[in-house]
Amino acid sequence: MSRRTLPPLPAPPELAHDGVPSASEKQATRRTVHSQYKGSVQHLDIGVEAVWGNFVNMRSIQENGELKIESKIEEIIEPLREKIRDLEKSFTQKYPPVKFLSEKDRKRILITGGAGFVGSHLTDKLMMDGHEVTVVDNFFTGRKRNVEHWIGHENFELINHDVVEPLYIEVDQIYHLASPASPPNYMYNPIKTLKTNTIGTLNMLGLAKRVGARLLLASTSEVYGDPEVHPQSEDYWGHVNPIGPRACYDEGKRVAETMCYAYMKQEGVEVRVARIFNTFGPRMHMNDGRVVSNFILQALQGEPLTVSTAQQTVSTAQHTVSTAQQTVSTAQHTVSTAQHTASTAQQTVSTAQHTVSTAQHTVSTAQHTVSTAQQTVSTAQHTVSTAQHTVSTAQHTASTAQQTVSTAQHTVSTAQHTDSEYCPADSEYCPAHSEYCPAHSEYCPAHSEYCPADDGPFAPGLNVP
Numbered sequence: 001m002s003r004r005t006l007p008p009l010p011a012p013p014e015l016a017h018d019g020v021p022s023a024s025e026k027q028a029t030r031r032t033v034h035s036q037y038k039g040s041v042q043h044l045d046i047g048v049e050a051v052w053g054n055f056v057n058m059r060s061i062q063e064n065g066e067l068k069i070e071s072k073i074e075e076i077i078e079p080l081r082e083k084i085r086d087l088e089k090s091f092t093q094k095y096p097p098v099k100f101l102s103e104k105d106r107k108r109i110l111i112t113g114g115a116g117f118v119g120s121h122l123t124d125k126l127m128m129d130g131h132e133v134t135v136v137d138n139f140f141t142g143r144k145r146n147v148e149h150w151i152g153h154e155n156f157e158l159i160n161h162d163v164v165e166p167l168y169i170e171v172d173q174i175y176h177l178a179s180p181a182s183p184p185n186y187m188y189n190p191i192k193t194l195k196t197n198t199i200g201t202l203n204m205l206g207l208a209k210r211v212g213a214r215l216l217l218a219s220t221s222e223v224y225g226d227p228e229v230h231p232q233s234e235d236y237w238g239h240v241n242p243i244g245p246r247a248c249y250d251e252g253k254r255v256a257e258t259m260c261y262a263y264m265k266q267e268g269v270e271v272r273v274a275r276i277f278n279t280f281g282p283r284m285h286m287n288d289g290r291v292v293s294n295f296i297l298q299a300l301q302g303e304p305l306t307v308s309t310a311q312q313t314v315s316t317a318q319h320t321v322s323t324a325q326q327t328v329s330t331a332q333h334t335v336s337t338a339q340h341t342a343s344t345a346q347q348t349v350s351t352a353q354h355t356v357s358t359a360q361h362t363v364s365t366a367q368h369t370v371s372t373a374q375q376t377v378s379t380a381q382h383t384v385s386t387a388q389h390t391v392s393t394a395q396h397t398a399s400t401a402q403q404t405v406s407t408a409q410h411t412v413s414t415a416q417h418t419d420s421e422y423c424p425a426d427s428e429y430c431p432a433h434s435e436y437c438p439a440h441s442e443y444c445p446a447h448s449e450y451c452p453a454d455d456g457p458f459a460p461g462l463n464v465p
Helices: 023-092 117-128 190-211 247-267 291-300 320-420
Strands: 108-112 132-137 156-160 173-176 214-220 271-276 278-280 317-319
Touching (some): 108 190, 173 190
Parallel strands (some): 108 132, 132 156, 173 214
């Protein structure tokens, strides 16, 4: 497209004189400019139309180009979208089927050592039952791949934590499985094994006490030590060596059981203890070191099976899935025990209330009896007071009588003294009661007017006629 140019402006007309142009000169100048630029304006309109046409053509080309670019982008993005849809589909379908539980039935459960061999199968069991599960593991022997199929599920949480350190979490139940269980692992660091089974158990019992949770301790058949009884019953106390190479695990579990029952008796924590024997199954370490894994490993490698003793021994083994199911069953049995305990407690409270009512009635009766006794005592005191007054009166009467007797005796003594100057009693002249004048005789009555006592015919006196 050729570029159009505007014509140059006309030169101003010559002025007829110096100074301001006249009106006629201005009018002439206007006519000249208008005539010259009329054609230029027409050329300018034609140029604008050409430019607009070119712009429209370029816009059309640009839009076509953008459409092609968008088409190319769509071709590239579409396979990516397909992959994303496939990933989303696999993501929603990767979890095992989970049972739905209502809020009142769904429990918040903590599993220590839940990424281990037995703990991971217990996690599967409780997750598929519909509970909310929190796994705590320090991955000393546990593996994250044992529970990776639950990572991301809304009911599952994985915490990297060592139970030797305190843990603050809100839960309803605690399954305490944290501890290395195979001989090579627990003998690798005996002090760590002891701390996990003692301090770790103490921390979990403290957590159970604080939140009111029920605790299940995963103990072991090693608490029996080197048993002399086969099979071992619950009342068998074992045959242990507290300083042997396996003592860190044996004694650690024994102390853990002791602490559980101490918390139950002293603090009222609900506990259960499951003594797990030999277990085998998926996710088991090849170098576990126990008899079943050793047999399987030697069989896979085509080696002879190693029997560690020539004596006839009895050993038990069960699949890990069965172990998980029986562990959950043991914990659920705790619920039944708790309900029975609650029922017994209610009966005890009812009996106590009846006893209190009876005691209150007894106290009321005792109070009435005490009141009656007090009245009886008051009456007795009044009677005693009356008796004392009577005795006092009698004593006064007796005293008066004694005084009367004393006066009479004094009178008699005076009379006797008066009679003695004329005829003393018992004298040789007129002895009382003598054969001449016996007292009180029929011939001479005592103190008569005719013959007074102590007076005879030979002792005149008292004017006897």
